[in-house]
Structures are given as C-alpha cells and as structure tokens.
Amino acid sequence: GAGVSQTPSNKVTEKGKYVELRCDPISGHTALYWYRQSLGQGPEFLIYFQGTGAADDSGLPNDRFFAVRPEGSVSTLKIQRTERGDSAVYLCASGANTGELFFGEGSRLTVL
Amino acid sequence: LAKTTQPISMDSYEGQEVNITCSHNNIATNDYITWYQQFPSQGPRFIIQGYKTKVTNEVASLFIPADRKSSTLSLPRVSLSDTAVYYCLVYNAGNMLTFGGGTRLMVKP
Numbered sequence: 001g002a003g004v005s006q007t008p009s010n011k012v013t014e015k016g017k018y019v020e021l022r023c024d025p026i027s028g029h030t031a032l033y034w035y036r037q038s039l040g041q042g043p044e045f046l047i048y049f050q051g052t053g054a055a056d057d058s059g060l061p062n063d064r065f066f067a068v069r070p071e072g073s074v075s076t077l078k079i080q081r082t083e084r085g086d087s088a089v090y091l092c093a094s095g096a097n098t099g100e101l102f103f104g105e106g107s108r109l110t111v112l
Numbered sequence: 113l114a115k116t117t118q119p120i121s122m123d124s125y126e127g128q129e130v131n132i133t134c135s136h137n138n139i140a141t142n143d144y145i146t147w148y149q150q151f152p153s154q155g156p157r158f159i160i161q162g163y164k165t166k167v168t169n170e171v172a173s174l175f176i177p178a179d180r181k182s183s184t185l186s187l188p189r190v191s192l193s194d195t196a197v198y199y200c201l202v203y204n205a206g207n208m209l210t211f212g213g214g215t216r217l218m219v220k221p
Contacts, residue, residue: 004155033208035211042197042199042212042213042214045208055208056207058208059208091156097206098161098205099144099146099158099161099203099209100161101158102158103154103155103156105153105154105155106154106155
C-alpha cells in the first residue's frame with residue numbers, strides 16, 4: 001500500500017539490549033515525526049525531521065535515543081541500553097507540511 | 113506553541129450530535145487548529161483542520177470563533193464506531209505537532 005509502514009510491529013527485548021525501529025514514510029513527504037505512546041496517554045513527541053535533518057529533537061528523553069533519516073525517506077529510531085520504562089508503542093508519521101500527518105500502525109516495544 | 117485544553121471524556125448516544133470544545137488561549141496568528149481521531153491499537157487519523165469561522169468535510173465540522181481562542185469539533189449523528197479518542201492540536205508550519213491527552217468519546221447504543 002501507499003501508507004506509512006513501520007517495522008517490526010512487535011518487538012520484545014531484554015533490559016540493556018539495543019533496538020532499532022524502522023519507518024518507511026509516504027513517498028514525497030518531507031516531514032517525518034516519531035512519537036511514543038503509553039497506554040491511556042496521548043502520543044508523546046520525540047523527534048521531527050524535515051528532509052534529512054532533525055528539525056526538532058527536543059522530545060528525545062535522553063541520549064540513549066537517537067534517530068536518523070539519511071536519505072530523506074526511511075527513518076530509523078535507535079534505542080540503546082533499553083530500560084523497562086521504554087516499553088510503549090512507537091508511532092511514526094509523515095506529512096507534506098500541511099498539518100495533516102499520516103500515521104503508521106506503530107511498533108510495540110516491550111522491554112523485559 | 114499554544115497549549116490546548118479539552119475535556120477528558122464525553123458520553124453520547126447513537127444518532128446524537130456531539131460537540132467537543134477545545135481551548136487554545138495562546139494561539140498565534142500563523143497557527144491552524146487541527147483535530148485527530150484515534151481508535152485503539154491504531155495511529156491517530158487526521159479529521160479536519162481550520163483557521164477561522166467554519167470548515168466542513170464528510171466527517172465533521174469545525175467551528176472557530178473570531179478570537180480563535182477556542183474551537184468546537186462537531187460530529188453529526190454519531191454511531192458506535194465513532195467511539196475513539198479525539199485530539200485537538202495547534203499547528204504551525206515548520207514546527208512539531210504536540211498531542212495532549214485528548215477527549216475519550218464513548219458512544220452508547
């Protein structure tokens with residue numbers, strides 16, 4: 001399909017491990033966002049890309065979190081030394097700078 | 113960025129019109145008001161966006177008074193499938209979109 005694709009849909013890992021979450025946005029969308037969402041909460045902003053550069057990374061909780069978008073399309077969210085508190089659904093969205101974002105189905109991360 | 117405030121939850125019955133009001137007292141001149149809908153286990157979905165007065169699409173209407181310090185999302189004749197969380201956001205091109213807690217709408221038969 002032509003929507004935002006996120007992989008994996010589910011990831012279970014152990015505390016201290018490294019995790020990568022991938023987002024394949026809608027072709028041509030220059031804006032790409034990462035959010036994370038815990039049960040019963042609204043999506044929490046993590047980082048926002050315009051093209052290849054991070055326009056705003058103020059939402060990344062600490063230096064264990066990092067995201068890249070090297071060619072201005074696919075983005076990878078990287079989490080080092082995972083902690084149980086990192087467990088959440090990680091949402092990716094892309095858009096054409098109109099305020100209308102298209103979200104993927106999310107990657108559910110569980111840290112044991 | 114302007115902070116938004118909306119009710120935590122609302123109940124309604126099938127066939128009724130539902131109005132969800134959001135306040136955004138510090139909205140700036142270049143800000144747009146945007147609403148999203150989220151079902152369980154899915155990402156949010158864009159519903160409607162407006163700048164002032166009234167905007168209508170096939171899903172909802174958005175009413176924005178002249179001072180733009182609040183907005184009202186109107187869902188006509190809701191059905192059970194409209195049970196979801198509705199988020200009000202303020203959008204400014206080039207800035208990130210911040211979600212609040214949203215309004216949990218429960219539609220009852």
